[in-house]
Amino acid sequence: MTDGKRTPWVVGVSGASGTPYAASVLRGLLAAGESVDLVVSRASRLTLLDETGIAFRDAHWREDLGEWLARGADSKPGTFTVPDLGDVRYWAAGDLAAGPSSGSYPVKGMLIVPASTACVAGVALGLSKDLLQRTASVTLKERRPLVVAVRETPLNGQTLKHLVALDEAGAVVLPASPAFYAGATHIQDLVDFVAGRVLDAAGVPHRLYRRWEGELGGGAPGGGAPGGARGTSHAPGS
Template sequence: MNPVKPGETRRTPWIVGVSGASGTPYAASVLRALLAAGESVDLVVSRASRLTLLDETGIAFRDAHWRDDLREWLSRGADGKPDTFTVDLDGVRHWAAGDLAAGPSSGSYPSKGMLIVPASTACVAGVALGLSKDLLQRAASVTLKEGRTLVVAVRETPLNGQTLRHLVTLDDAGATVVPASPAFYAGATHIQDLVDFVAGRVLDAAGVEHGLYRRWAGGLGGGSRTE
């Protein structure tokens, strides 16, 4: 344990969990925006999500080389082109998904809350049932029991009755469910715009300032590019 020294500010991160659903660009957008906002991040990348990341980006996320792999991942846009973004990873701490002794596994570990993006139906079920089979699920359970913000960006379609009941359970427990459902009123002209809209709504639910999408201003035609 590292006590806070006089004059220092306690590091209070957002925990970001990435599960195995398709949608790794959503996670990348959320992570970039959190860091751009000056927030600290504790990152948990599930084993299943590493397969999705490899499939969607060609990047193999390795615990021993997480910083290099994360930098490459976050530098890419939603279209897969490299070197689209520049990121500073000084505010990021990585925890292995199998490390159940990690900081976020305890309620005494300080955090602002947790964002699960994307959230697979298996992840939703695990959190709703309190399974804590890995660090991602355990951290989410801790977030709920401590009364902190939990945002679950579920990415699946169609949703069956079982998953819907799990989502209601999470809502009843105090989580905010944000379906990965892009809107078009913000004037999207690129796939990155649609990704950023979903990421922005996740951050809205967490109360984090960002400029990822153009907000509704109350006038029709705001999303048209022909005006």
């Protein structure tokens, strides 16, 4: 909050595989007391339906978002307690008159999680074909933080050029590439690592993964925090 005004992070969810990454980032932002504006692309609804079985609906977005955030990376319902969604604002992807489409709308920055190669191309070329791309373009022109968690492999030359263009424009290009030194024992740990790195790039505090402290063996079974990485990530039901 700035001068009593709501100043959210915009979270854009594109159609790439990796909806658990978005859910973990959203839980992390809300746990840190951040306001959130959410934009879910049309393509991402198909991915969300395929990966979780949730049909995300504009008219029932709060109910559907709560169900989504309660699921773990394995899509098991009830893994997490639904966070308070009172400071989440949802904007339809086709609403090009939405608040975040204007540079005068106050936001801290934007996190695109996950980012498809089509989304990357659209933002790099300034196409603004939907609210997600338009908001990303506004974020760049206003010199606000933009984190692009690209989720694709392998990457062709054209996409690599687009990613370089985003980097040169000031965005943080953050491949959804989980690490293993944090002592992952569950798929959720790998998801939380990537989500934690996204929040790191945004400067948002969190406890999603065990950080490197310069000692070898800390990520091995029995090393580091009790329970491995799960000792510092969101425990089921927390």
